[in-house]
Amino acid sequence: MTAALTAHGxxxxxxxxxxxxxxPTETLANVSLSLTPGTSTxxxxxxxxxxxxxxxxxxxxxxxxxxxxxxxxxxxxxxxARALRWYRRAVQYIPQNPAGSLDPRMTVSQLLMExxxxxxxxxxxxxxxGEALDRVEVPATLMGRRPGELSGGxxxxxxxxxxxVVSPSYLLADEPVSGLDLPxxxxxxxxxxxxxxxEGLGMLLxxxxxxxxxxICGTTAxxxxxxxxxxxxxxxxxxxxxxxAAVELVKASAGLQLQGTVPAVAL
Amino acid sequence: MPTPAFxxxxxxxxxxxxxxxxxxxxxxxxxxxxxxxxxxxxxxxDREPTPETLAAIRAELGLEHGPLxxxxxxxxxxxxxxxxxxxxxxxxxxxxxxxxxxxxxxLMGFALAAASIIALLIGVPAVVDGLRQRxxxxxxxxxAALTSLPEFLLAAMLLVVGAIWLRWFPxxxxxxxxxxxxxxxxLGIPAGGLMxxxxxxxxxxxxxxxxVATWRLAGAQPGQLTRAVLRRAxxxxxxxxxxxxIGLTGGAxxxxxxxxxxxxxxxxxxxxxxxxxxxxxAGMLALLALALLVGTLTTAxxxxxxxxxxxxxxxxLPDPLQSGSRRRLAVPAVxxxxxxxxxxxxxxxxxxxxxxxxxxLPTWALPFGADASGRDLLARVGHGxxxxxGTALVVVLVCLAVGIAVGLFPLAATGPLEVxxxxxxxxxGLVVAAITGPSAQGAALAVAAVGWAPLAxxxxxxxxxxxxxxxxxxxxxxxxxxxxxxxxYILPAVVRPLLRHAMLRLPGVALALAALxxxxxxxxxxxxxxxxxxAEGIGYVERAPWTVLAPASALVLASVLAxxxxxxxxxxxxxxxxxxxxxxxxxxxxxxxQRAAVR
Numbered sequence: 021m022t023a024a025l026t027a028h029g030x031x032x033x034x035x036x037x038x039x040x041x042x043x044p045t046e047t048l049a050n051v052s053l054s055l056t057p058g059t060s061t062x063x064x065x066x067x068x069x070x071x072x073x074x075x076x077x078x079x080x081x082x083x084x085x086x087x088x089x090x091x092x093x094x095x096x097x098x099x100x101a102r103a104l105r106w107y108r109r110a111v112q113y114i115p116q117n118p119a120g121s122l123d124p125r126m127t128v129s130q131l132l133m134e135x136x137x138x139x140x141x142x143x144x145x146x147x148x149x150g151e152a153l154d155r156v157e158v159p160a161t162l163m164g165r166r167p168g169e170l171s172g173g174x175x176x177x178x179x180x181x182x183x184x185v186v187s188p189s190y191l192l193a194d195e196p197v198s199g200l201d202l203p204x205x206x207x208x209x210x211x212x213x214x215x216x217x218x219e220g221l222g223m224l225l226x227x228x229x230x231x232x233x234x235x236i237c238g239t240t241a242x243x244x245x246x247x248x249x250x251x252x253x254x255x256x257x258x259x260x261x262x263x264x265a266a267v268e269l270v271k272a273s274a275g276l277q278l279q280g281t282v283p284a285v286a287l
Numbered sequence: 288m289p290t291p292a293f294x295x296x297x298x299x300x301x302x303x304x305x306x307x308x309x310x311x312x313x314x315x316x317x318x319x320x321x322x323x324x325x326x327x328x329x330x331x332x333d334r335e336p337t338p339e340t341l342a343a344i345r346a347e348l349g350l351e352h353g354p355l356x357x358x359x360x361x362x363x364x365x366x367x368x369x370x371x372x373x374x375x376x377x378x379x380x381x382x383x384x385x386x387x388x389x390x391x392x393x394l395m396g397f398a399l400a401a402a403s404i405i406a407l408l409i410g411v412p413a414v415v416d417g418l419r420q421r422x423x424x425x426x427x428x429x430x431a432a433l434t435s436l437p438e439f440l441l442a443a444m445l446l447v448v449g450a451i452w453l454r455w456f457p458x459x460x461x462x463x464x465x466x467x468x469x470x471x472x473x474l475g476i477p478a479g480g481l482m483x484x485x486x487x488x489x490x491x492x493x494x495x496x497x498x499v500a501t502w503r504l505a506g507a508q509p510g511q512l513t514r515a516v517l518r519r520a521x522x523x524x525x526x527x528x529x530x531x532x533i534g535l536t537g538g539a540x541x542x543x544x545x546x547x548x549x550x551x552x553x554x555x556x557x558x559x560x561x562x563x564x565x566x567x568x569a570g571m572l573a574l575l576a577l578a579l580l581v582g583t584l585t586t587a588x589x590x591x592x593x594x595x596x597x598x599x600x601x602x603x604l605p606d607p608l609q610s611g612s613r614r615r616l617a618v619p620a621v622x623x624x625x626x627x628x629x630x631x632x633x634x635x636x637x638x639x640x641x642x643x644x645x646x647x648l649p650t651w652a653l654p655f656g657a658d659a660s661g662r663d664l665l666a667r668v669g670h671g672x673x674x675x676x677g678t679a680l681v682v683v684l685v686c687l688a689v690g691i692a693v694g695l696f697p698l699a700a701t702g703p704l705e706v707x708x709x710x711x712x713x714x715x716g717l718v719v720a721a722i723t724g725p726s727a728q729g730a731a732l733a734v735a736a737v738g739w740a741p742l743a744x745x746x747x748x749x750x751x752x753x754x755x756x757x758x759x760x761x762x763x764x765x766x767x768x769x770x771x772x773x774x775x776y777i778l779p780a781v782v783r784p785l786l787r788h789a790m791l792r793l794p795g796v797a798l799a800l801a802a803l804x805x806x807x808x809x810x811x812x813x814x815x816x817x818x819x820x821x822a823e824g825i826g827y828v829e830r831a832p833w834t835v836l837a838p839a840s841a842l843v844l845a846s847v848l849a850x851x852x853x854x855x856x857x858x859x860x861x862x863x864x865x866x867x868x869x870x871x872x873x874x875x876x877x878x879x880x881q882r883a884a885v886r
Contacts, residue, residue, distance in 0.1 A: 079764055101768035113764045120757040125779065138766035182765070 537711020633669015
């Protein structure tokens, strides 16, 4: 197998708190997932299914209680910043509510400079920042602005540019469009789609909405109660869901789409 | 797996407690070369301070063997009930401490009764307003005024009014119930004011919560509603009420001095002034036990009220009521303007020369009269402001630096923070004065030693809020290390509100310094220090009441300023741990919940 980001047999139990609640609650049980360059995988699940925990583990922010995360055959686990630089250069992250993930005190160029400096990326940082902003179609004239002086869509793009500026091979996007209005959703999803198709990034798109997954992801994994209950081509999951959890999700997204076509009724 | 948060907190608390015991135990060693001279002067005044005599005394005290051996033997004796022998009288200190403690506990009982009545009087309107569905102001001006007066000042004022002008109560001594009225009021009024303030704010916030409206719709009776709101409001203020009670021990030192009550506070003060360290050690141990008892009791009551099923921290704290009216700014503005006027007028005059008649009456040329040495009181108070407020500024800045450093690591610091937060500055002043002798620097050190706690608690709350921001949570993914996150991201986010908070504490710190000066634990004669000037004047209060007027009015103005500013700043202090706003969930870290006491 060539370069791949894999999670193998991941389990995660929340550490017990205090004296009374001794039984640890298991949020992930034996989850395996593999990402390859040039493909995008959707991780779909209702809230509480363990999506965010899995992302934290894939980002080496949390330690799984069992299982390993590997990139190109190297095992990854949480540790000091300097020991993980190689991994963070290769795997980047687009958070939910990207606008909130930008320090309001910093300018766009400072925001993009931070990962370049901290991850010791080689090359001309100025031109790398220019290229990254170019890729997300943010005009270079905005480099001196702070997040408060940008629109929501522009902030979203800046956050994506910050992930792209270190030229990662993989992108983990956690509900990247859930906070956006519909037209903006489309442009951001096309942007992400282009990164995968044209630049060969591997992407994991975390979402609770199957419709979003269907737009750009070839593969879909359905997470329910900490286990992957369904994993295959997105069309197949959509048309022929096998597990009850997947059936629920398909129904929910169909209902949403239906609602979208019916003229809105004021309540 | 990392150490669970509650274990860290528990370890930190135990460490802080042990640290206190160790500090008390090695006090003779800390006091250095002063010890043998103290004993020589007190007991063997016939002998010369020859090296042989001094060495003999050192050997007798066990000072030769270093702090650890001394601590060990002291602990051994304490466990067997031997609290040591006084350096001054060469008699066991235990009986005196027990007798003094019983007097002090009785006094505190009376004070507590007074405080409860006052707190009730302040709290009842809040309940009435709540039942009538009126959202009143967060706190009344009356309770703020009551809270603002430091015990030593109130004790002096009550003495003048109640014992000398009205002659209703005896001025000095401890011979019957009538002797306890004035001291109990002096202790109980500020404590009750603060308790009432906390309670009424919590009750008002409780009545503002959504479930109350639901209960009303369901037809809950006023009695039922009141009980439920009280049960909701009390747990959040109980820890602070516990702190107020522990704070009474500090106030008791001043009050017992003013009224010549043979309690623990006065015994401690005497021991500290005479550098009789064994007596001080024993008294401090007794106070520590008392504070632990109060702390445990309030925690237990709180636990019972909340119910065992709910863990601490899961109950949402009521939102602090916002009230940013202009009236609130008017009070501190008037107080600071008057204070400034007084200081400016005093600064151009000469505070040291005895140019006037002794106890000269106030005239236009001499607005506050002269003191017993014929010195200009206005000049003394004006110059005293520079000393007192200047020292206070240095202390506040030191507290700010320590508070930020400690507050960024809240879990490990919980224990020291709670101790420093609870310890009254007067007790810290006693310890420092006993070790180094009374001095302005010693007083500053003592106030700084306990003054950092509220700032550290505020830092911890702000840092926790900053850490929960999603722009901080994403930083590890961008390769930003822990140190850089702290210095480049958290610190800039917290430093401005902290600076503001620190400046608001300035008058309060000045009052603490003045209290130490009043007790003779701060700067010495002829320094024009506010507390010291008041202490000098108090002896002549019957013949020349104006001798206390100048320092007292300066102190009252500073007190009003302290509380009105603390109230204005209080809204800026987040009362509840902020919710995790980012989607990137943090692994459960214990929330080191701390509170910033008003005083």
